[in-house]
Amino acid sequence: MEAIIQTEDLSISFGGHVAVDSVSITIPSKKFTSIIGPNGAGKTTFFNLLSGQLSPTKGSIFYKEEEITKLSTTERTRLGIGRSFQITNVFPNLTVLENVRLAVQSQKKVRYNMIAHFRHFKQFEQKSYEILEKVFLLEKADSKAVNLAHGEKRKLEIAMLLALETELLLLDEPTAGMSLEEVPAIIDVIKQLKQEDDRTIVLIEHKMDMIMDLSDEVLVLFHGELLAKGKPEEIVQNETVQSAYLGGMYDEKQLT
């Protein structure tokens, strides 16, 4: 089993609080891995370390056996690590199409062209429409991102990630804050992604049925530490996970 990303002893602390504590994991290439854990377990922080939004206090990260700990977000994206954000993070005053087109443009490496008019890049637009169709957002192409409903923003978030065509997709709670009727559409999109074989997907989620359905492997984070890893069925059976997860979820202290 080939590893796409590997962390060794990865830690980060904010002030005295250790958010991610000596996490050493291997994420297999071309598999679907999920990360679960109660709120505040350090899942998003862990993603931020992988994608370069934060730099670790200790430890290292390897992408395809090359160390990337010191690389910037930009460089990691260009290597092939793409992510979506839990808190919707789009370009609010650009249209949906423009949002996606910026990602396509980056993927096509047209970065510093100041002379040509954008009209001459029709293929970007074509590509953007195709991606929007995939995430069922085509009819909103000309609306400004700020005017989208929450669920639509989540779809846009995924569309931008798809446009980058990165090998590794880090999905940070793609269904967060969605109404029940919006969730199936997103799950469909993710399932489609899973079927494209050359993708490695890492998903942070709370919805257990979704995790059970999709994952090849599940990692459990708790208080910043790696509590368990294994096949979904194993994880559900695991007693430490059950007590930690349920205990953590309903512990008043965890919520504050």
Place this chain on the structure above:
Amino acid sequence: MNLRSIERSTWIYIAIALLLFIVPFIVTGRSMQFILIQIFIFGIFAMSYDLLLGFTGIISFGHVMFFGIGAYSTAISLDRFDSTIPALLLGVVLALVIAAIVSFIVGILTLRLKSHFYAMLTLALAGLFLVAAEKWRSLSGGNDGFTFRLPELIRDSQSQYFLCLVSLIFIFFGLRRLTKSPFGKVLMSIRENEQRTESLGYTVLHYKVIASVVSGVIASFAGVLYIISLRFVNTSVFATDLTIDVLLMTIIGGVGTLIGPIIGAGLVEFAHHWLSGLSDVHWIFERWIILYGTVYILVVIFFPLGIVGTIQAKLFGRTVTKGLKDNKSKVS
């Protein structure tokens, strides 16, 4: 190029430009021509400012340093050598090259900073240039400045008018293309959400530095035209007031548009002219700066999008600048 593919707005701008070419044959009064020239110059200066403020979301309080560099480079060149076209061209080349180098260095050193620190630092740097110009008397003539002769060709106000108008048109259409290019789209995405732009694989710092170099070079060119129209230079070309003036023009006209700063420049220049002309009527008009301040506050409160922005929002429901405001509130 296919004529059909030209946008309708482009035709409108071309028509306005053509009209402006006829104006000096109708309006022959020298003072009125002078005002128009000043509008063109400050229109250029304000557009360069808006490339940073409105398109990239960079707030600079020291933009006048590039204006001053352009002004002094050309003035000194014309003063030291003879007043010929080659000396003028040398001055212009110096102005553009020095401005490019300074803006590049300033950009590399400071654009990594968060926006309010950047704003403060540019203010300090512009102050440094002002002090340098005051103290280096042998070169700058200090506070008193110096006058110089212009080459024959651009001595009369009509040829200056055409020089400034042609420059304005070139820079306007150049910047318009820039902002509609793939590069320009990335600038706008930086304005909207810097972190997200980075995670799409763009090196934000490069874009900011390039934008500030382009903007600095254009501001410097505005400085060149400015001293040509005055035939005189002193340290006031480095005064922070000028930065505030262009900020005002940009905001009144419409942040995040290119025509906005030009309209803003027109309004501010005309207001200045008329208000100070009214000083015979009442002493308050001599203190036109007070009125200025009032107008500024009213615009920011009631038309935060500026004239062009408000019209666009009313007509097309487009509000290009809202992101800028969001960004600002995020910073604080």
